[in-house]
Amino acid sequence: MSITWNPWHGCEKISVGCTHCYVYRIDSMHGRDSSIVAKTLNFNLPVKRKRNGDYKVPSGERIYACFSSDFFLDTADPWRPEAWQMMHERQDCHFTIITKRIDRFNVGLPDDWGEGYENVSIGVTIENQDRADYRLPLFKAAPIKHKLIICEPLLGPIELTKHLGHWAELALAGGESGNEARICNYDWVLSLQQQCQLKGIPFHFKQTGAQFQKDGRLYKINRKYQFSQARKAGIDLNFTSE
Numbered sequence: 360m361s362i363t364w365n366p367w368h369g370c371e372k373i374s375v376g377c378t379h380c381y382v383y384r385i386d387s388m389h390g391r392d393s394s395i396v397a398k399t400l401n402f403n404l405p406v407k408r409k410r411n412g413d414y415k416v417p418s419g420e421r422i423y424a425c426f427s428s429d430f431f432l433d434t435a436d437p438w439r440p441e442a443w444q445m446m447h448e449r450q451d452c453h454f455t456i457i458t459k460r461i462d463r464f465n466v467g468l469p470d471d472w473g474e475g476y477e478n479v480s481i482g483v484t485i486e487n488q489d490r491a492d493y494r495l496p497l498f499k500a501a502p503i504k505h506k507l508i509i510c511e512p513l514l515g516p517i518e519l520t521k522h523l524g525h526w527a528e529l530a531l532a533g534g535e536s537g538n539e540a541r542i543c544n545y546d547w548v549l550s551l552q553q554q555c556q557l558k559g560i561p562f563h564f565k566q567t568g569a570q571f572q573k574d575g576r577l578y579k580i581n582r583k584y585q586f587s588q589a590r591k592a593g594i595d596l597n598f599t600s601e
Contacts, residue, residue: 376486475504482507534568
């Protein structure tokens with residue numbers, strides 16, 4: 360089972376992968392300014408309790424954290440220590456964080472972090488070669504127990520070979536959704552899959568995106584089919600890291 364926990368909402372765009380951010384897109388439909396960052400009413404969701412004293416979020420849950428912002432956003436610096444504390448308290452759950460700000464990973468890191476919390480996975484988003492070459496060396500060096508490489512939205516070919524190793528538990532690729540989505544070329548996805556295969560790294564093709572190019576033909580794919588069409592490609596790799 361899994362749930363989403365958004366302790367704060369709102370963000371600041373920092374790279375080309377942010378251009379058509381789904382949070383901005385959804386907020387605009389409701390007349391909300393996504394650049395305003397604020398704590399949410401569910402800030403303390405992981406540690407909320409029922410009347411009988413049990414946690415509302417059951418043990419064993421996978422919790423996807425901060426998907427309507429960035430966990431390492433500077434505006435959230437005052438709130439992050441308490442968020443870390445909640446993750447430490449709920450060691451019976453596993454938290455997954457996706458960030459474009461791995462260069463701010465050490466800001467406000469808990470004193471007891473050490474080599475990382477066993478119940479926390481962190482994924483770094485890389486949308487093109489430039490961001491891969493900037494973010495991945497920082498990511499590789501960071502003391503994190505479970506690391507995920509997120510090539511989404513995939514906006515061009517990426518050469519990962521020089522960065523890949525068993526420090527990464529998974530590499531994931533996916534196209535961009537929404538009416539303004541940029542093209543995702545299947546050749547780029549296949550190249551990533553082949554690089555992961557050579558290095559023995561698990562790979563997951565998550566979604567095609569709204570504009571998917573394959574064999575020179577451009578397909579416009581409805582949102583409800585983008586995940587299933589990616590699965591039909593049958594190119595996932597399930598290696599076990601040594």
